[in-house]
Every structure is written in C-alpha cells, then in structure tokens.
Amino acid sequence: MKARYLKAKIKRLKSEISEIDDYFYMANEHGDQVLYAGMLEHKRDDIVRSTVLQLHTAIEDLLDCLIIDRMLGVTEVGKRSNKLASRRGRSLLKMLHGGRSIGFDTKLNLASTIGLLNGKGQKSTRGVERDTQQVQPQLAAQDADTTQTTTSTNEAVRCFTTGVTISTK
Numbered sequence: 094m095k096a097r098y099l100k101a102k103i104k105r106l107k108s109e110i111s112e113i114d115d116y117f118y119m120a121n122e123h124g125d126q127v128l129y130a131g132m133l134e135h136k137r138d139d140i141v142r143s144t145v146l147q148l149h150t151a152i153e154d155l156l157d158c159l160i161i162d163r164m165l166g167v168t169e170v171g172k173r174s175n176k177l178a179s180r181r182g183r184s185l186l187k188m189l190h191g192g193r194s195i196g197f198d199t200k201l202n203l204a205s206t207i208g209l210l211n212g213k214g215q216k217s218t219r220g221v222e223r224d225t226q227q228v229q230p231q232l233a234a235q236d237a238d239t240t241q242t243t244t245s246t247n248e249a250v251r252c253f254t255t256g257v258t259i260s261t262k
Contacts, residue, residue, distance in 0.1 A: 149197075156200050156209075157189045163207050 118136045121128040161167065164185055165176040176182050188195055195203070204210045 153197055156204055159209050160204055
C-alpha cells in the first residue's frame with residue numbers, strides 16, 4: 094500500500110515539476126533559439142540561486158538548534174520541547190525566529206560567544222551572507238560557458254561547506 098502511494102506521489106510531483114518547467118523555461122524550445130538559450134540561462138541561474146538559498150537556510154536552522162541546546166542546557170535527545178516550553182525557551186525562540194528575530198550575522202556572533210564556533214568557522218560562515226548576495230551578479234555577468242558555470246556553482250556551494258567547526262561539548 095505504501096509503495097503504491099509513493100509511486101503515485103512521485104509521478105504527481107514529476108508531472109507538476111515538468112508543467113512548471115515547460116511553462117517558464119521551455120516556451121521557445123522549438124521557436125526562437127536565442128530566446129530559448131536565454132531562458133535556459135535563467136533556469137541555470139534560478140537553480141544555483143535556489144541551491145545557495147537552501148544551503149544558507151540549512152546552516153541557519155542548524156545554528157538555531159545548536160544555540161537553543163547550548164543556551165537551555167539540553168543534553169538529551171527529546172528533552173528540547175520541555176525546555177522550549179519554559180519562559181527562557183519561549184524568549185529564546187522569539188529571539189531566533191520570526192519577523193523581529195536577530196539576523197544571521199548576529200546568530201554567528203552569539204554562536205561564537207557561547208562556544209559553538211571557533212574563529213575560523215565564524216569567519217568562513219560570515220562569507221555565506223556575502224556570497225549569497227554576490228551569486229546573482231556573478232551569474233548575470235557570466236556567458237554560457239559551461240566550465241565557468243560549473244566553477245561558479247561549485248564556489249557558491251563550497252562557501253557553505255568548508256571551514257565551519259561546531260563544538261558540541
């Protein structure tokens with residue numbers, strides 16, 4: 094029963110993705126090739142931008158969890174929800190999440206202050222915000238050379254995955 098459900102879900106998702114892809118990027122596939130090439134460049138840029146955003150969000154979510162655990166003294170799996178229900182926990186959640194929460198840079202400072210990041214990790218991760226803001230202009234300035242695209246994509250992804258040391262002590 095579950096396998097059949099998953100196959101149907103996968104088929105539906107592929108169909109929806111294909112419909113979106115066709116609508117936005119494939120309109121001139123058999124028509125004006127200049128427009129079609131331009132749309133493929135936009136698609137590539139959108140995919141890189143999306144990847145950078147997903148990695149940035151994942152890093153921020155990880156920082157939030159580690160900050161919460163450290164500041165509330167969570168030492169056992171499954172005990173976080175009890176601590177978050179406390180007054181301190183609710184205040185910490187307000188500080189980390191929502192419209193009036195602290196920003197990514199401040200979260201890095203806090204993580205460093207409470208001993209979650211070393212200096213190298215903090216400096217490397219600060220590049221995440223800078224590199225996220227630079228991805229769009231870099232992509233817009235690129236020509237269609239595949240080697241340059243692959244290099245820029247790898248550099249954008251590497252800024253998220255290197256040099257961050259997280260202390261869980």
